[in-house]
Amino acid sequence: MINPSANGWIDKFFIENNDNFIDFQGNTLSFYEDCRATGFIYGYVVCYQLQNQINTTKWSYDEVTKVGFLNTLFSVYCLEKNNGSKEEFIDLVYQFYKIIQPENLNFIKKLLPEGSLSYRLESIIDERIQTNSNTISKNFSHIITNALLFIDVLAFEHFLKNNTLPADYLKNIESDCIKIVSLALKIKEKKSKYDELLVKLFENSIRYTKFNSIENIELAEIKLIRYSSFMEKLYLLDIAQMALWSDEKLEPKEIDFLKQLSLDLELDASLLEKSSNEINNFITKYKEEIPFFNYSNPIKHFYDQANKNVTKLIIRxxxxxxxxxxxxxxxxxxxxxxxxxxxxxxxxxxxxxxxxxxxxxxxxxxxxxxxxxxxxxxxxxxxxxxxxxxxxxxxxxxx
Structure with a gap:
């Protein structure tokens, strides 16, 4: 049985699931829709892209997410590489993170000078997952930061396709996600202070962008033309859907916004309808379990708890x-x-x-x-x- 908190869990994961991975046969839409069903897109993992599911009843949520993250990265790798191997995948992921966070990788290398690449990858994944342990309330924040974690997957796809990653790739897609969320919330007929706070939480959960203001921006100003990957386009559409779902009802202006976004992304209308249905079905089914929807005022709850914990830390x-x-x-x-x-x-x-x-x-x-x-x-x-x-x-x- 895998223990995602013990050294060597990645090697064990591949040994135990050698014949358990799904072959998407190069079909990006099939992969993405399956990934959406796991909840990884929404920042809340409920299952894995595997033929037979792993028993996770004794795992913490952070452990569930770590395995989901690894599994998703490997699925993207298999989508791009027909005859790849576990060893090549681990090497490529390590090279990928060496590009986007070289300082952290140097630290890990010093920390584990004799460690294998899979051991080092375990440390990288630990760092990427927002655990919120000790100082941050687990009630809300990880549903935001782990939703944006899919940006790493998109960047890895780009890296695999092009053998490189532009210096501004992560900054561009991250800031555009925040802009789309902000625009989606601003067109709501009935706004609340929690919608505005949600924008601030998204802004503050970014990893790569020094982002100041998204006031007075229009959809036409976002350079959506730079997104050529089918998966990038689907994710940007889903991000907007997530922002608009909070009141469980789409108003006419919200529908028009999603239609225009879908059109600008050059996506078929059927994909918008399917995205709407799937996010509605997923959140309706798991609403009681997802921290974001499990409190009447989840953002206020988060800030109250975080304020207490961080204040103690500062005083010490x-x-x-x-x-x-x-x-x-x-x-x-x-x-x-x-x-x-x-x-x-x-x-x-x-x-x-x-x-x-x-x-x-x-x-x-x-x-x-x-x-x-x-x-x-x-x-x-x-x-x-x-x-x-x-x-x-x-x-x-x-x-």
Missing amino acids: NKDRLTKEIKESGELMQLLAKSTTKDLSKEEKKKVKKQILDICKTVPSLTIFLLPGGGLLLPILIKFIPQLLPSAFNENLEDS
């Missing part, structure tokens, strides 16, 4: 954090300025960058540097005035 590191902030001259100046007037976009970017640099020097605060850690950064920034001299707090009260 208060002295070290205060010292680092005081020693950062430009950051102190910007924070002082922020108490009397609004900072420009460029100044806000500087504050965020310098705070993240400080987090790198405090081991307990490296949580803010992990995938999904951006979700928590606003909580840290909000807490900072309490760490600074009283003059800062007085200015805040007067402003």
